[in-house]
Amino acid sequence: MRGRFITFEGIDGAGKSTQHAWLAAHLRSLGHEVVATREPGGTPLGEQLRGLLLAEPMHIETEALLMFAARREHIAQVIEPALTRGAWVACDRFADASFAYQSGGRGLAWEKIAALRDWTLGHLQPDITFIFDIPVATAQERLAKINNQRDRFEQEQTAFFERVRAAYHRIATENPQRVTLIDATQSTEEINKLLEKSIARY
Numbered sequence: 001m002r003g004r005f006i007t008f009e010g011i012d013g014a015g016k017s018t019q020h021a022w023l024a025a026h027l028r029s030l031g032h033e034v035v036a037t038r039e040p041g042g043t044p045l046g047e048q049l050r051g052l053l054l055a056e057p058m059h060i061e062t063e064a065l066l067m068f069a070a071r072r073e074h075i076a077q078v079i080e081p082a083l084t085r086g087a088w089v090a091c092d093r094f095a096d097a098s099f100a101y102q103s104g105g106r107g108l109a110w111e112k113i114a115a116l117r118d119w120t121l122g123h124l125q126p127d128i129t130f131i132f133d134i135p136v137a138t139a140q141e142r143l144a145k146i147n148n149q150r151d152r153f154e155q156e157q158t159a160f161f162e163r164v165r166a167a168y169h170r171i172a173t174e175n176p177q178r179v180t181l182i183d184a185t186q187s188t189e190e191i192n193k194l195l196e197k198s199i200a201r202y
């Protein structure tokens with residue numbers, strides 16, 4: 001049986017990586033093979049592209065194309081083989097992030113991202129997408145408590161993240177069959193329970 005493809009989305013600092021790690025461990029405890037991966041990244045080439053994308057200033061179309069180049073490699077080397085052998089793939093960000101950040105945040109036409117998605121993904125679609133929704137100020141407060149140096153995206157202004165958040169709302173509205181919008185201001189334990197319930201039907 002083909003595996004299941006779960007993606008985690010939201011603005012920076014929403015708490016999706018925390019839940020991604022928790023759900024991967026939870027699924028393993030149920031006996032599933034789980035491939036926990038991330039974008040941009042997930043392959044040696046993808047991780048190199050991630051280093052560039054998070055640090056180097058570039059034209060917005062270059063940024064979009066590199067996101068999809070990393071994604072194409074990720075699908076070919078990791079995601080498709082895992083799903084074919086029956087593993088669950090838990091991916092910290094996927095194509096929705098390109099709509100939210102490169103279109104919503106940066107202002108690239110939605111249709112251009114849709115064309116890249118159609119070319120790169122073919123029929124591949126996540127089975128379940130969790131969008132972690134949170135006010136920008138709350139996410140910023142969470143990030144401020146972490147001492148890490150901020151990357152090129154995390155350094156963006158509030159208005160950028162408001163546009164990214166609005167784009168995620170659009171994605172949730174347009175894809176009700178696969179997207180669950182989660183109130184990410186809840187405690188980690190409350191969100192754990194929501195995820196557990198959501199994946200039970202799979």
Ligand SMILES: Nc1ncnc2c1ncn2[C@@H]1O[C@H](COP(=O)(O)OP(=O)(O)OP(=O)(O)O)[C@@H](O)[C@H]1O
Pocket residue numbers: 010011012013014015016017018019142143145146154184185186187188191
């Ligand atoms: N539900 C929660 N309540 C309070 N704090 C949380 C919650 N979930 C995560 N955090 C904390 O918020 C910070 C950001 O969490 P996390 O790294 O999971 O976010 P993220 O959405 O993956 O961010 P990024 O996209 O920047 O990697 C961490 O310090 C984490 O411990």
Ligand SMILES: Cc1cn([C@H]2C[C@H](O)[C@@H](COP(=O)(O)O)O2)c(=O)[nH]c1=O
Pocket residue numbers: 012039040054067092093094095096097098099101102153154
């Ligand atoms: C996949 C993808 C990611 N981004 C941005 C969003 C984040 O700020 C960074 C790195 O992700 P992380 O969750 O902080 O590890 O990359 C993007 O702009 N477009 C994309 O398609």
